[in-house]
Amino acid sequence: MQRFIGRDQVRPDGPAKVSGRAVYVADLRVPGAWVGGTVRSDVARGVLLRLERDPAFDWSRVAFVTAADAFGAQGGDNVQALIVDDQPVLAERDVNHWGEPLALVAAPDRATLEAALAAVKPVIEPQPAQFDPELATVVFKTIRIVKGDVDGVFRVPSSRVHVFEGTYRTDSQEQLYIEPQGCIAWPADADGSVTVKGSLQCPHYVRKALARCLGIAQEKARVVQMETGGGFGGKEEYPSVVACHAALLARACGRPVSLLYERHEDLAVTPKRHPGRVRIRAAFATRGELLALDVDVLFDGGAYTTLSPVVLSRGCLHASGPYRCANVRVHGRVVATNHVPYGAFRGFGAPQTCFAIERLMDRAARELEIHPFALRRINALVAGDTTATGQLLEHSVGSMQVLDAIARSSGIDRHAWCVPRATTGSKARGLGLSFFFHGAGFTGSGEEMLKGRVRVDLLADGRVEVLAGSTEIGQGTNALFTAIAAEALGVETADIVLATPDTARVPDSGPTVASRTCMVVGGVLARACRILRERVGDGPEPWRERARRFLAQGGDGTATVTYESPPGLAWDDTRYQGDAYPVFGWAADVAEVEVDLDTCEVQVLRFWTAVDVGRALQPKLVDGQIQGGSLQAVGWAHREVVTTRAGRFEQDRLATCIIPTTLDAPRFDVTLVEVPYPHGPFGAKGVGELPMDGGAPAVLSAIEDAIGVHADHLPATPERLLALLEARCP
């Protein structure tokens, strides 16, 4: 009988959040702190000739830092450490994107800071910039996945083989966490240690970046996560930039410096979802079996590598969808342009490719005159099948269960999809389906290399402190870890204490990304707790008494556990073959839309989703993840526009960067399907990213049902829909 698993707890971070007591980085009051700002390029590409400083301004009142001041003699590298060392902390000569950081300023107050920033003029000799990824010549990463003989299928002409093609484009998307980026850095203390507190997902990423930039040991860089007002991937890599800048300023002025972005700056310069172009060619048998898939993926990486190679990897690994296919070829590349670097955003490459395969399935359904639900069901991967990389699906394959559940809840299987109906009035309604999966945890041998660790400490009063680098960013890490620890230890939730993610105290559990916090880190936590419980021993007395006695008798109250891969996983990174992920989450979405026939405005009325998460450890949290992620996907489908002009984001204020409101959001109907994963904690898999994958194709499928056009470009704005309608009726 489980007491906490599957039963909702009040989230430990909740009371402070609803009462206004929760402390975010902008809420910190640091005596003597100065405020920081960033001097940026105003062109997308060029050569920085000099930074002209107005001699009328009294520069002795502020700290001014350029690459020349910050590196060299001071030690440290002008490198934003992440995957590839191509991004400088501050540009030296070459400018590669609009808004690139060129210099930093710190001042005692905001008015002085604004005056100083206004008194600097970068002189940049512009150079031709590349904004078209199709023409870009610098390739950050190429990926090739091959299974079977794709050309063999396409080569043989046959009346029984039906070939469909499509090119599917996805524009960028802004994470739009409601709390902008920000960090506060302190100058080195007597011990040489530098502290940074900030709004961030991955404290140990920031630590690594700080150590490299400042030329100090990682142990001397202390990173503390403050309450974080949303991340969605947007606070995976970028906080390292903010932290390095704040730390350089703190070193220069010898005081704490707070570097808090205003919304405009955040929207203008922080990484967003990679724009994608996915070309698919697919061969089907007359009865709908998928025979071959040939997929070409192109992502715009922007000016620097950032996380692009791994985003491309996840995109390619999800490009053939949750479908059985003997012959698959996926070729992917992510290229350099002079756009602001793109980066992590929930889904991490998969939403772009999932959109393409799902739209192509709809096209095939229409042409083959097979119901889209039936076509998915015919081709759905099931236990015993292998994926495009040859991964044998053994555990927790909830594909059929989610399809059956979505049919029951939404009735999509009985809906006459794309059958012309009499329309009355000026609005048309439609229903659309998507079916998708998402790998939980790092790709390939990533978890094996990360070796995420968790520590549990028995405190003197018998409570147990959980020390992990995983962060609470709204998704519910704190409630989840409390429930897992209490269940595994057999104690009350009041016996669990969660340590603040502070790199000086907590071990590196790996980043809070990739739908891994529950399944991977939660699994390590459960093991650590079971080890401690075994040491203390069960008995009739309450836990705290037993624990105190155990400590009094000299027992070791600390257990540190490192991730161990489930048995039998193997991944070949050079050939992209094998077990791409430990396990997949499975889901199906149905959207109901109403399209205004005069304006082509789309309203998503209802949204059903059926999701296999293995086991919902905290059902309300899972529900929140699914609804929130689905709404982000719905927003991307038709409403959230992100465009660039001359390398600059055009939607750089909240007045123009639109996300759904309460009035835009559909009513959600969530069905949790639980097919337990034996190697996850209490059967759980990941859920964070999964709901981002399916919403957009479901909405576009519903639009196709409503007005008959096959939209192939996200977001499907009224302008784009109108153009498709006009093309159909010249």
Next chain:
Amino acid sequence: MKPVFEEAAPVELTLRVNGATRTLRAPPLRRLLDVLREDLALTGTKEGCGEGECGACTVLVDGEAVLSCLVPVCQVSGTEVSTVESTGLASIQQSFLAEGGAQCGICTPGMIVMTKAWIDACRRDGVAPDEDGARLALAGNLCRCTGYGAIVAAALASARGGGAP
């Protein structure tokens, strides 16, 4: 770009904040948001955009919901200002906890204050609180975590919970 407004000489202002009388000196065009957060250390009120689009900075001025990033402090002299820290919001706060209406928490103070304004308006106008009404009332408050379902549920639960929220 706040500082440009703050060059006028400070004036003395008196207002009531969460039931307590506060007298302070501030430039007349200083944003109410900054007065609350910086001068009065009431950091529960959040800044999400600084231009009146996100609703995170919503507070009540004489019972009416306003965006404190758009209100110069001179306009609230002599008024009663209520923020998320106000003790009168306990039952709404409980509803947000119970329904899962707070995830990352940054929009939550504004949502809670706006819910209070909506419930009061329903009572004043004799309107039965319903989901459409809650959605309309909260339409100016952006949330990126929840998909709004749990927030709307929390607002409805607060409205129907009886008693003074």
